[in-house]
Amino acid sequence: MDYDADLPGHVERELTRFLREAGAAIQHTEPGFSSGVDALTEFVLRGGKRLRPTFAWWGWRGTGGEPADADGVLRAVASLELVQACALIHDDLIDSSDSRRGRPTVHVAFADMHTAERWLGPPAAFGLATAILIGDLALAWADDMFSAAPLPAPTLERARPAWRAMRTEVLAGQFLDVRTQASGDTTPEAALRVNRLKTAAYTVERPLHLGAALAGAAQSQIATLREFGRDLGVAFQLRDDLLGVFGDPSVTGKPAGDDLREGKRTLLIALGLRLARDEQAAAITEALGEPSLTESDVDVVRKTLTEVGAVAAVEQRIDELTYTALAALDRAHLTEPAATHLADLAGKATQRTY
Amino acid sequence: MDYDADLPGHVERELTRFLREAGAAIQHTEPGFSSGVDALTEFVLRGGKRLRPTFAWWGWRGTGGEPADADGVLRAVASLELVQACALIHDDLIDSSDSRRGRPTVHVAFADMHTAERWLGPPAAFGLATAILIGDLALAWADDMFSAAPLPAPTLERARPAWRAMRTEVLAGQFLDVRTQASGDTTPEAALRVNRLKTAAYTVERPLHLGAALAGAAQSQIATLREFGRDLGVAFQLRDDLLGVFGDPSVTGKPAGDDLREGKRTLLIALGLRLARDEQAAAITEALGEPSLTESDVDVVRKTLTEVGAVAAVEQRIDELTYTALAALDRAHLTEPAATHLADLAGKATQRTY
Incomplete structure (x- = not known):
């Protein structure tokens, strides 16, 4: 198209x-x-990368969206x-x-x-x-x-549940994020919960759902596509978490270790805290949210996260999630070129360096 | 009904x-x-007084709304x-x-x-x-x-222009309000512009418009009803401005003169500043936005606003706007009991003491 x-x-x-x-x-x-x-x-x-419209578009294209609706769908997903x-x-x-x-x-x-x-x-x-x-x-x-969006009323109507859920979920995710930081909940479970709402649901799963709903896809196909989105979305955020601490500033465009200075409670940090010895954990906790961290302070945290196995654990999780995501994509039987594009996006999103 | x-x-x-x-x-x-x-x-x-749903409801009832739509309209206006x-x-x-x-x-x-x-x-x-x-x-x-809202799609669709305008206008009104306070624009024109968007359009005119659009009223009837709403809405805000300075705390539920302490740039204040002699104007300006104003400080400002004729000018404006509003309501030819209810609301909103 x-x-x-x-x-x-x-x-x-x-x-x-x-x-x-x-x-x-x-x-x-x-x-x-x-x-x-x-x-x-x-x-x-x-x-911006226009990621959400892109996922929604391929969700629509891959589940038999009516070509006559293309202009209306483009408008709807751009929103x-x-x-x-x-x-x-x-x-x-x-x-x-x-x-x-x-x-x-x-x-x-x-x-x-x-x-x-x-x-x-x-x-x-x-x-x-x-x-x-x-x-x-x-x-x-x-x-x-x-x-x-210039679409038949029933077309737009069947996409509304995804539209509603997406907006509520991103606000719930932000709310939980704020609450988790304030309450000092450093468990991996809390980090994953925020991930699932704030990134997985909002960025990948619901846009795909929205697109497939606009196309009038069957519930079973939508469910499988959402599985793909859920796993890919979490993997995407985990890659982001790694880049927030280990990313090359000349590629990411953000200062090195900025996530540490901002005190983000990511799964990487949560696993680091859980796996570290007491004095190592104390050093991570001290670095978190400290705006004046130097490059060498950041390096110490990086070494600890690597040595205790938190980095390897997150990398493994990304691999597993990418694998299950791609398996779900396969089972969703999308038409081409959507299937290839989404598989490409999955690879890029989870292996990127930026 | x-x-x-x-x-x-x-x-x-x-x-x-x-x-x-x-x-x-x-x-x-x-x-x-x-x-x-x-x-x-x-x-x-x-x-809360549920004012906006009330205006929308009577706008719908008075312009021939389909009784079968009552449940859906109630849901739509409650939003x-x-x-x-x-x-x-x-x-x-x-x-x-x-x-x-x-x-x-x-x-x-x-x-x-x-x-x-x-x-x-x-x-x-x-x-x-x-x-x-x-x-x-x-x-x-x-x-x-x-x-x-459980309404036929075309019914909801024809109300969307009013829905869209209302939300944009209230945000524009708040934005202008913030900007007017910051830039120190004390002209009556600036105060009226904020009034028109923040109260008149958002509280009265657009809810009436929304209700009449849900009923499928003719454009000419909607235009006349909006005239009523515009004038009534401004009069309503002017009464609010007077109560904010002169209201009886035991009736309004707010401390006396609270609008002065908050530094609100109302038409009343703008006219006071324009009509006052230099030293009187300076005293008003000094009182505005001063959180520690005492009851007797407030009294001094009240006296000035009365003496220079600002209060009388606002009262006269309320009378004129109420008159033109009721004339427009008459020309809008609403059915009963909506016409009587809206005329009652107009009287209460502009003559209230709370």
């Missing part, structure tokens, strides 16, 4: 069109709102990027992150604008307020874009 | 049912998320309370408000829980994170509830 070759490009074209139309009326009557709409537009179009914009903008606030993809985060950009304009009150409060509202706008517009 | 007599009660019943169902699956698999779902449920069911929950939870964060309706706000309640549990990190950051996510959940669930 025409869109297969450059899916991210087509997704961006749909987003550009939607954002222009959705913002037109209100920006015309309320020019003061333009900076908000512009910030969202710039954030959404600045980049996943607006859900993601809300998640990232609000996540950056929650984590107090200053930059994303080499640019200031939304709340920081608005606080800077406040300072430059010499406005009243604290710049940070202004940044917080605007970032909350711009994230909300992204979430409301995600629904508007999805609901306005 | 059965629901006319106790609309708030029926709205609450629908909300109770939806919240129980929407939370059931995720709370079962992820009990750690229960405190989030429970907080939202408690917030939504704790009370407006979930949009409102998001708006209030996030607004309380933006304003750093500690209490609402005599109870701690969501972010304060979660910060308190964090303290009580002796969890890690700053309690305020935990309160912020959870309140952002719970507000997001309310917004996502508002769409889920609206979209799942």
Whole structure:
């Protein structure tokens, strides 16, 4: 199909069109709102791998999606990027992150604008307020874009359970993540639970489910495809966890060991804590969430995680999950070229270095 | 119709049912998320005037809504309370408000829980994170509830433009409000612009529009009904502004002069600043946003606002808007009992003391 070759490009074209139309009326009557709409537009179009629309698209293509629906499906799956914009903008606030993809985060950009304009009150409060509202706008517009996709009503209707579950699950995952960090739950079970909701369900399983539901796939095929998504999604996050500590900054674009400084409670860390001797575990705990960790501090933690076998255990888990994922993909009997594309994505997502 | 007599009660019943169902699956698999779902449920069911569903209901009833659709319409209009929950939870964060309706706000309640549990990190950051996510959940669930209302697809579809506009407008209004406060724009025009979006459009005009669209009313009737809503909505907010400075705390439930302490840039204040002599204006400006204002400080501002004619000007504006609103309602030719109910609501909303 025409869109297969450059899916991210087509997704961006749909987003550009939607954002222009959705913002037109209100920006015309309320020019003061333009900076908000512009910030969202710039954030959404600045980049990203468009992973969620990609999984949804191949889920639809591989389960017999009606070619006549292609334009509508493209629009519907592109709206996943607006859900993601809300998640990232609000996540950056929650984590107090200053930059994303080499640019200031939304709340920081608005606080800077406040300072430059010499406005009243604290710049940070202004940044917080605007970032909350711009994230909300992204979430409301995600629904508007999805609901306005030019598809027959019953087609959209059968995809709604996946759409609903996906949005609730990502919020539940973020909530549990915040709660797990606060309560200091360092068990591997807690890390896996957050993984399953925040990455596996939200990034892979539900987008595939959404696509297959749009195609009208049988429940049994959807169930098998979701198995693939679940295992692949967890494996994907585990690779991310390894890269967050061991990744090459020149390839990942993030400072080395940044996950340690941010104090992320990943499965890698949880296994490290469980397998380490007491004094090693104490050293890991001390490093976690310490913003001033030096490169050599990071190296000490890396050595410990490797020596106690946590790295090998996570690598093995990735291998096992990739294996079971690919077996499920095989059993899902997708049509080509979707089957090959999804197998490729699985390989890339779990073996990447970036 | 059965629901006319106790609309708030029926709205609450629908909300109770939806919240129980929407939370059931995720709370079962992820009990750690229960405190989030429970907080939202408690917030939504704790009370409120259910104004937006009420306007939407009478908009539908008065423009020939199909009695067979009553259950579906009740469900669809009840979802407006979930949009409102998001708006209030996030607004309380933006304003750093500690209490609402005599109870701690969501972010304060979660910060308190964090303290009580002796969890890690700053309690305020935990309160912020959870309140952002719970507000997001309310917004996502508002769409889920609206979209799942048991109505024929074309009925729901024709109400979507109103649904879309309402959510974008309230966010635009909040954004402009934050921006106006920050930039120190004290003109009456800026105050009215925020009024029109944040209250008039969101609370009255769009709910009426939504109801009439669900009924399949003619465009001309919808336009006239929206005129009524626009004028009534602004008048409603102007009454609120007066009560925020002059209201009797034993009736409003808020400390006297609280709007002054919060530094709200209302039309009343804007007119006061414009009409006052320089030293009077300086005294108003000094009082605005000063949390430690005493009762007698508030009294000084009250006297100035009255003496310079700002109070009389706002009262006159309320009268004029009520008059033009009722004239539009008359021209909208609604059926009974909707016409009488809406005229009553208009009288109560603009003449209330609470």
